[in-house]
Structures are given as structure tokens and as C-alpha cells.
Amino acid sequence: MIPGERVIAVDGGGSGSRFLCDGPAGRVTVELGPANVYTDFDGALRVLRDGLGQLARDMGADLTFAPACLALAGVIDAGIADRVRRALPLRHARIEEDWRAALEGALDGRDGAVVGLGTGSFAARKSGDAARAVGGHGLRLGDEASGAWLGRSALSRALHAAEGLADASPLTDVLLDRHGGVAGIVGFARDAAPADFAALAPEIAAAAGGDDPHAVALLREGAGYMRRALSALRWAPSEPLSLIGGLGAAYLDWLPQDMAAAHVPPAGTALDGALRLAHEFRGQR
Amino acid sequence: MIPGERVIAVDGGGSGSRFLCDGPAGRVTVELGPANVYTDFDGALRVLRDGLGQLARDMGADLTFAPACLALAGVIDAGIADRVRRALPLRHARIEEDWRAALEGALDGRDGAVVGLGTGSFAARKSGDAARAVGGHGLRLGDEASGAWLGRSALSRALHAAEGLADASPLTDVLLDRHGGVAGIVGFARDAAPADFAALAPEIAAAAGGDDPHAVALLREGAGYMRRALSALRWAPSEPLSLIGGLGAAYLDWLPQDMAAAHVPPAGTALDGALRLAHEFRGQR
Numbered sequence: 001m002i003p004g005e006r007v008i009a010v011d012g013g014g015s016g017s018r019f020l021c022d023g024p025a026g027r028v029t030v031e032l033g034p035a036n037v038y039t040d041f042d043g044a045l046r047v048l049r050d051g052l053g054q055l056a057r058d059m060g061a062d063l064t065f066a067p068a069c070l071a072l073a074g075v076i077d078a079g080i081a082d083r084v085r086r087a088l089p090l091r092h093a094r095i096e097e098d099w100r101a102a103l104e105g106a107l108d109g110r111d112g113a114v115v116g117l118g119t120g121s122f123a124a125r126k127s128g129d130a131a132r133a134v135g136g137h138g139l140r141l142g143d144e145a146s147g148a149w150l151g152r153s154a155l156s157r158a159l160h161a162a163e164g165l166a167d168a169s170p171l172t173d174v175l176l177d178r179h180g181g182v183a184g185i186v187g188f189a190r191d192a193a194p195a196d197f198a199a200l201a202p203e204i205a206a207a208a209g210g211d212d213p214h215a216v217a218l219l220r221e222g223a224g225y226m227r228r229a230l231s232a233l234r235w236a237p238s239e240p241l242s243l244i245g246g247l248g249a250a251y252l253d254w255l256p257q258d259m260a261a262a263h264v265p266p267a268g269t270a271l272d273g274a275l276r277l278a279h280e281f282r283g284q285r
Numbered sequence: 286m287i288p289g290e291r292v293i294a295v296d297g298g299g300s301g302s303r304f305l306c307d308g309p310a311g312r313v314t315v316e317l318g319p320a321n322v323y324t325d326f327d328g329a330l331r332v333l334r335d336g337l338g339q340l341a342r343d344m345g346a347d348l349t350f351a352p353a354c355l356a357l358a359g360v361i362d363a364g365i366a367d368r369v370r371r372a373l374p375l376r377h378a379r380i381e382e383d384w385r386a387a388l389e390g391a392l393d394g395r396d397g398a399v400v401g402l403g404t405g406s407f408a409a410r411k412s413g414d415a416a417r418a419v420g421g422h423g424l425r426l427g428d429e430a431s432g433a434w435l436g437r438s439a440l441s442r443a444l445h446a447a448e449g450l451a452d453a454s455p456l457t458d459v460l461l462d463r464h465g466g467v468a469g470i471v472g473f474a475r476d477a478a479p480a481d482f483a484a485l486a487p488e489i490a491a492a493a494g495g496d497d498p499h500a501v502a503l504l505r506e507g508a509g510y511m512r513r514a515l516s517a518l519r520w521a522p523s524e525p526l527s528l529i530g531g532l533g534a535a536y537l538d539w540l541p542q543d544m545a546a547a548h549v550p551p552a553g554t555a556l557d558g559a560l561r562l563a564h565e566f567r568g569q570r
């Protein structure tokens with residue numbers, strides 16, 4: 001085979017990393033653990049080198065010169081992108097933030113916007129050559145509308161209900177019962193990771209479907225945040241909008257009418273998006 | 286001296302512990318480090334035994350039989366109060382939650398309500414023999430209106446301002462500048478303890494005095510939370526209300542009119558309150 005005919009795509013994030021090599025003779029994929037280059041640079045690089053090494057072995061080829069797009073969680077600035085690029089055994093690597101590939105994959109390269117709704121959250125929009133994202137930032141200050149945010153907010157409301165600062169609802173009753181009241185919820189929250197809060201999100205979405213007032217208020221608040229984020233990105237209702245991530249579908253019933261009307265199911269995954277970006281990068285070289 | 290004429294008061298909390306022994310020949314006081322019996326039982330007990338030992342040495346007396354009231358952070362249920370009581374070298378110890386002594390001290394034993402506004406927050410009310418508190422619970426799910434909540438909320442607003450989800454203000458500008466933009470704020474928040482967020486609160490209160498729209502919105506939101514907490518406690522505007530803690534004074538300008546009209550400066554400290562409760566306990570034996 002001629003070197004350069006193969007391209008590499010990587011989707012590296014907090015929940016796992018997916019590697020793909022696409023060439024004339026077919027594709028190989030590899031799945032490994034999480035890789036966040038901001039919170040654990042060395043650990044993430046081990047995962048990335050390991051994944052690239054497995055692709056090369058599976059392909060039976062040297063991939064050093066293959067054009068690659070790596071879309072990675074934690075690429076918060078150009079400096080960290082450079083550090084990643086220098087640390088990889090690739091000569092033609094494009095390092096992107098993870099949202100960039102998710103946007104590209106969901107809209108299959110078209111202009112429009114996505115809102116990512118998993119344990120965390122972000123909103124992103126592409127218009128011609130420009131792409132921009134807002135949000136994310138983690139649960140302490142951000143990740144509004146995300147699964148972790150929904151779970152934490154519902155537990156706060158359960159405390160308010162237990163102490164008479166808010167009305168009780170079936171959702172707050174069940175949260176208090178299951179955790180053993182106020183002290184149990186406080187103890188759970190003290191040690192909970194964002195994923196632990198997010199584990200409550202499907203139940204909250206189901207409660208909203210059953211008209212639980214606290215759950216409905218939270219999903220409406222989350223949708224309101226998305227509206228503000230999309231406004232900041234200058235998204236217009238004439239453009240397609242995809243909700244992606246595990247909680248995307250849960251929010252569909254709670255979107256304002258113009259956002260619901262613009263919604264299109266995601267065309268592909270972040271790995272598909274990274275592959276598009278890798279082919280684009282190959283064409284530009 | 287006749288055993289039993291002396292009483293002991295202890296105010297043990299997250300920022301330090303104060304010990305007082307009051308007797309016919311005068312008072313002695315001791316100050317030691319923090320003691321939270323929920324988050325660090327053994328460490329808190331070391332502080333408490335140490336303080337009681339120092340009081341006994343300073344008094345030159347055996348205090349085993351002296352009536353005592355210990356008002357302690359982290360007394361979340363009767364079980365932990367019992368554990369503390371059994372672990373102390375005191376035969377007549379009343380173990381209370383820390384808010385109980387703060388309420389007693391601020392209102393000098395009268396009926397009424399207090400809102401505690403330091404790094405964390407709580408609201409409490411006494412009516413006859415009944416006293417009850419709501420709130421607190423830590424920054425993850427609660428502590429609304431507190432210093433930590435103000436600081437964290439202002440940083441979230443600064444992120445929104447930087448990304449176009451909210452208007453900028455002098456406060457959001459200065460927070461972004463000082464921390465080095467969005468990435469700097471996110472990095473700060475990832476490792477910040479509640480006290481680190483609370484360190485921003487005086488600046489936020491000052492900005493509210495200068496009509497900064499974000500700061501004003503936060504202090505109004507905090508005051509709104511206090512209103513809900515006091516309603517849950519069935520506080521009536523005919524009763525006195527004290528705002529206590531480092532941020533109490535900062536909120537005075539932002540209270541609804543009925544709450545402002547009911548405000549009385551705190552009559553005394555939590556240690557004064559614990560001493561009142563110890564004398565009451567002595568009378569009941």
C-alpha cells in the first residue's frame with residue numbers, strides 16, 4: 001500500500017477512547033479507557049500511544065505518516081494541543097477539542113449546532129469555516145442541563161422539600177426515601193462524583209414525563225440554559241440542531257418550539273466526525 | 286469551692302473551638318482549632334478533650350461533675366451526640382448542634398430567628414421550648430446565600446459573561462482578569478475548597494454596593510433564599526431576626542423590608558449561647 005492512503009481518527013474522552021484507521025483495505029477500530037489530556041496528561045498519552053500502536057499492529061503497517069485527527073477531552077488551549085502533538089508517534093496529527101468531532105459527526109459536516117448532554121454538557125455551532133463551543137467547564141461551575149447537573153439539582157430540591165422550603169413531589173419523596181433522608185442525601189453528595197449524580201438523570205427525565213413538578217422544572221431550566229447557549233453561539237432556528245449524548249433524547253419533549261422544530265437526529269458519532277476531519281486534513285496537506 | 290458551681294460552655298466549629306468555664310471565682314477561656322464531629326470524629330474529640338483539660342488546669346479544679354453545654358458542628362443526629370457524650374470526661378454534658386448555641390447567643394435566649402452567613406449558611410428559629418434549623422448541608426447541595434455560594438455563583442456568572450451567555454459587568458471582568466480567563470477560573474474552581482470561594486464574598490458584597498448587576502442579583506437571590514428558609518421555620522416579622530456570621534452585615538441592605546425592619550444586632554456569640562444553655566441545663570438537673 002502507498003503510505004498516506006490510510007487515515008486515523010480518535011475520539012478520546014472521559015468515558016472511553018475510540019481509535020479508527022481507515023484505508024483502502026478496510027477499517028480497524030480499537031476501544032480503550034478514558035483519556036483526558038488536561039486532568040491526566042501522562043495517563044491520557046499512555047492510552048493514546050497504546051491505541052495507535054494497536055491500530056498499527058492490526059493494520060500490519062507503519063502509521064507514522066498517516067494523516068490523523070485526534071479529538072480529545074481536555075484540549076483547553078493551543079499549548080496543550082502542541083504538547084499532545086509532540087508526544088505522539090504521528091507526523092501529521094490534527095489535535096482538536098472533543099466537541100469539534102462531535103459537532104462534525106452529528107451534522108455530517110453541515111452547518112448547524114449540537115448540544116452535548118451526557119454526564120457533562122456543552123453547546124457548539126459550525127458556520128462555514130468557523131466552529132465554536134460554549135459551556136462544559138465541569139459540574140462545580142457549569143455543565144448546566146447535564147446529567148450530573150440534573151441529579152445534583154434534584155437532590156437539592158429533595159432537601160428543600162424535606163425542610164419545607166419547597167413542596168414535596170413523588171421524585172423528592174423517592175430520593176429522600178432511598179438515601180435515608182436529609183443526612184443520607186448530604187452524605188451521598190459529599191463523596192459523589194459527577195457520574196454518581198448523573199446516574200439519577202434517567203429517573204428524573206422519566207419523572208418529568210409523568211409531570212412531576214420538580215422534574216419538569218429542572219428539564220425546563222436545562223432547556224432554558226440550552227437556549228441561552230445557542231443564542232450566544234448565534235444559532236438561528238433555520239439551522240439544524242442535534243441533541244447528542246445519553247440525555248439528548250430525554251430533553252426533546254422539553255425544548256422550546258423553534259428548537260424542537262429544528263432538531264435532526266445525529267447523523268453520526270464523534271468518531272465519524274474525527275474521521276471526516278482527518279480526511280479534510282489529508283486533503284489540505 | 287463547692288463542686289457544681291462551675292459551668293462549662295463549648296462552641297466547636299469548622300473555623301475553631303472556644304471553651305469557657307464560668308465559676309464564682311471568675312471565668313477562663315481557651316481557644317483551639319476546628320472540631321467537626323461528623324467529618325472527623327477522632328480529631329474533634331482530641332480537640333475537645335484538650336480544651337476541657339486546659340480549662341481544668343487553668344481553674345485548678347476537677348470539672349468532671351460541672352454541668353456543660355457543648356455546641357458542636359457535625360452533630361447531625363442523636364446517635365452522634367451520644368457518641369460524643371460517652372467519649373468526654375464529663376458526667377453532665379449537654380451536646381447540641383452548633384446552630385443551637387448561635388441562636389441562643391444572638392437572641393440572648395429570646396424567641397426569634399437567626400440566619401448564619403459565613404462560609405456556609407443556616408437559618409434557625411426558637412419559639413418557646415422548640416428550636417429548629419434548616420439549611421446548611423454543605424456547598425455541593427446547599428449553603429445557599431453563604432460566602433462560598435456567593436463566590437462560586439459569581440465565578441459561574443463570569444464564565445457566562447466570557448462566553449456571551451450573560452452581559453459582562455465590572456465584577457465579572459475583574460474575576461476573569463485576575464484568574465486568567467475561562468481556563469483559569471475552571472482550574473481554580475476544580476481545586477477550591479468552600480473557604481476559597483468564600484474569600485471572594487466581601488468583594489461581591491462591595492460590588493453590590495456599587496450596583497454591579499451580577500452582584501446585586503446574587504445578594505437578592507441570597508436574600509430570597511433566606512425568606513424561603515424563614516417561611517419554612519414559620520418565622521413572623523413580629524419576631525426579632527439576627528443575621529450572624531462574617532457576611533451577616535453584607536446582606537442587611539438587600540433584605541426585604543419586613544426582614545430588615547425586624548433585624549436586631551446579635552446580642553452575643555455562640556459561646557455566650559452555649560453558656561446560657563449550660564446554666565439552663567444546670568438548673569434542670
